[in-house]
Amino acid sequence: MQTNVDITLRVNGAAVSRRVEARMNLVDFLREELGLTGSHVGCEHGVCGACTVRVDGRIARGCLMVAAQADGAEVWTIEGLSDTGELRALKDAFVERNALQCGYCTPGMLLTAAELLERRPDAGRAEIRRFLSGNYCRCTGYEAIVDAVEMARGR
Amino acid sequence: MKPAPFAYVRAETLDDVFRVLDERGDGARVLAGGQSLVATLNMRLSAPEVLVDIGRVAGLAGIEDAGDTLRIGAMTRHVEVETSELAAAHTPLLASAMPHVAHPAIRNRGTFGGSIAFADPAAELPACAVALGARMTIAGRGGSRTVDADSFFRGLYETAVGPGEVLTAVEVPKIAAGWRSGFMELARRHGDYAIIGLAAHVQVDGGRFGGGRLVFFGAGDRPVSATRSAALLEGEAWSDALAARIADELKEELDPFEDLNADAAMRRHLAGVLVGRTLAPLAAG
Numbered sequence: 001m002q003t004n005v006d007i008t009l010r011v012n013g014a015a016v017s018r019r020v021e022a023r024m025n026l027v028d029f030l031r032e033e034l035g036l037t038g039s040h041v042g043c044e045h046g047v048c049g050a051c052t053v054r055v056d057g058r059i060a061r062g063c064l065m066v067a068a069q070a071d072g073a074e075v076w077t078i079e080g081l082s083d084t085g086e087l088r089a090l091k092d093a094f095v096e097r098n099a100l101q102c103g104y105c106t107p108g109m110l111l112t113a114a115e116l117l118e119r120r121p122d123a124g125r126a127e128i129r130r131f132l133s134g135n136y137c138r139c140t141g142y143e144a145i146v147d148a149v150e151m152a153r154g155r
Numbered sequence: 156m157k158p159a160p161f162a163y164v165r166a167e168t169l170d171d172v173f174r175v176l177d178e179r180g181d182g183a184r185v186l187a188g189g190q191s192l193v194a195t196l197n198m199r200l201s202a203p204e205v206l207v208d209i210g211r212v213a214g215l216a217g218i219e220d221a222g223d224t225l226r227i228g229a230m231t232r233h234v235e236v237e238t239s240e241l242a243a244a245h246t247p248l249l250a251s252a253m254p255h256v257a258h259p260a261i262r263n264r265g266t267f268g269g270s271i272a273f274a275d276p277a278a279e280l281p282a283c284a285v286a287l288g289a290r291m292t293i294a295g296r297g298g299s300r301t302v303d304a305d306s307f308f309r310g311l312y313e314t315a316v317g318p319g320e321v322l323t324a325v326e327v328p329k330i331a332a333g334w335r336s337g338f339m340e341l342a343r344r345h346g347d348y349a350i351i352g353l354a355a356h357v358q359v360d361g362g363r364f365g366g367g368r369l370v371f372f373g374a375g376d377r378p379v380s381a382t383r384s385a386a387l388l389e390g391e392a393w394s395d396a397l398a399a400r401i402a403d404e405l406k407e408e409l410d411p412f413e414d415l416n417a418d419a420a421m422r423r424h425l426a427g428v429l430v431g432r433t434l435a436p437l438a439a440g
Contacts, residue, residue, distance in 0.1 A: 001162035001205055022163035022206065023156050025197070044157055045194040046261060047347075058234070058263040064193045065264065068163050069186070069208060115259065133345040134258020 007071040011036070012080025020067045027051040027062025029070075030077055038078035038107050042136070049135030052108035053077050059115045078107035087114055089155040090148070099148035101139035108135050113149045125150060158196035162205040166212055169321065173296045175207045176319045183207055185321055187230060187269035190261045215268075215323060218242060224290075224326040229268020233257075236267055245329035248287055248336035248356055252279045255338070258346040271307075272322040274314045274377065277348040279340065281308055282372035285380055286336075286354040289327045295320040308377040335359050337433035340372075341425055343416065349373045350416045353429040357388060359437060364388035371426055374411045383408050384430070393438030402427025 008017040011034060018033055025044075030036045030053065042050035044063045051062035054076040081087050087110050093099070100106045109132065116123055116131040123131065128149045129142070137145060166172045175183050182204035186192060195201045209215060215230035218239050225245055227236065236242050237253035256262055256270070256279050270280040271291065284291075284304040291302045293316055302315045309315060316322055330336060340352025351374055357367025369385045370378050384404040391397050402424075411422035 001164060003160050003162050005163050005165075021156065021160070023158040023160055023196070025156070025158075025193070028156060044197050046190065046257075049258070049260065052260055055264075059260040060264050061190075061260050063197065064190050064261065066163070066189070066193060066206075068165070069189065069210060071165070112260065130254070130345050131259055134260055 005068040005071070007068060009070050009073050009075055011075045012077060012083070018067075022066060022068050024067045025063050026053065026055075026060075026065040026067045026070050026075070029067035030062065030075070033067075036077050036079050038082075040104055040107060042104070047136070048105075049108045049112065050105055052111045052135065054081070054111055054115075059111050078110065081111065081114070090114060090117075090152040093148040093152040093155070094145075097144045097148040097151060099140060099144040100137075105135055105137045105139075109137065109145060113145075113152070116149070117153055121153065123149075123153065157199070158193075159199055159202040161196075161203050163208065164205060165208045165210075169212055169294055169323070172207050172209055172212065172321055173319060175205060176321075177296070179205050180318065185209055185272075187272075188232065188264045188266040189269075190257065190265035191269070191273050191275065209321070216266075220245075221326065224328050227267050227325045227327060229266060229272070229322050229324055231267045233262035233265050233267065233270070234259075237262060246287065246327050246336075247330060248283050248338055248354055249280075249327065251336065251338040252283050252354065255279055255340055255342075255346065255349070255352070261346075268322045268325060271325060272314060272316055274308055274312050275348070276311060276376050276378070277352075277373040279338075279349070279352060279354070279372060282352065282354040282370045282378040283338070284325065284327070285378040286356040286368045286370040287327055289325050291315070291322055292324040292326065293317075293320050294323045299323065301326075304378075305380075311376040313377075330356075333358050333360055333365070334367075335437045337437045339429050339433045341429065351411065351422045351425045351429065353426070353433050354378075355430075355433050355437065357385075357434070357437060362438060363390060363392050364434075364438065365390075369430065371409065371429075374409050374422060374426065376412075379409060381405060381408050381426075388434075393435055398427070398431045398435075401430050405430065 040050035042048035184203040219226040337355040340349035358365030
């Protein structure tokens, strides 16, 4: 049996094929094989949300998937979603509200917030907090992040 | 890379799965959504020789109306149950539990069957399965068999799924007229594993309780159905005195573990708090 796996997927709209170790996490694949270091590696066991990426249209923990599971998938990271402009309103609101300090959690926060605004465009503050509960921020105390998501919602 | 090396097999059919499980025995682990398994791999709490990915096996995902039950395929993602109109209409307990199952990103990948088969004693869905009297379909080379939730959970992370077998579906009875469900848990952070939680499924008639189940999670090595405490409900209307009697009985009946979040006495106390918060609104209707 093979400890290496051939995978073909689309990352940020471009086709990618690689041979990877079966044990390689998706976020390590994105960072180390593809150089996409915008997805951050925090706790590496699914608690902090820093590695959040979008897989087949929905957010996922990049540390809780092995890259082999992403074969055939459509993966988007903070780099690609910044280029398309999809996150523009959220990013502007994060800057306006000072919703980041060190920035480590920000890519994961933005991807999570984008999914919330897509699925529940009328979300109030309590729902915003619940939806972001899987993403740790150690700088802001969250208040400014909730402000920013609320602000972006109206734009 | 954090996990120890392992081989990887992408199964296309259940026969592929059975073949690897037969060949590699305990060295093989089934990979469903991976939301618990990959975390344990990263921490090297488990180090299988081979992962069998069942993500592409046809026929394992989806929620079906099967008459008196909903048939939930093992590979159905949590988010599908969370947003299912069938689940909202017929299994309100599952619908109210779902937002507590980890976080959105994890619910997008994690599977209903994976959570049941992993059988974490602090997880929500095993307790819901016991409260509702769900039936698990387990497939092996010789065919399928069905196991009641009561005998499915055998101990800490132990289930009735035997060597060479895979959980393929869960049949969840639809709520019957006159029954009500309530769900509540206490966690440090919304979406984290509960310190303790309650899945309640009870009969209510004219403001009085009939039979029913109070199933706790985070209270033992598996879902704990507090039958003596639930029996105190029968024929009674909700009152503070009843709440106190049940809270006292729970202190006798439950034998919870202790960990960094709470000692056993605190869990016993919180069990009574949960009963009050969950059942009072059910009685009021």
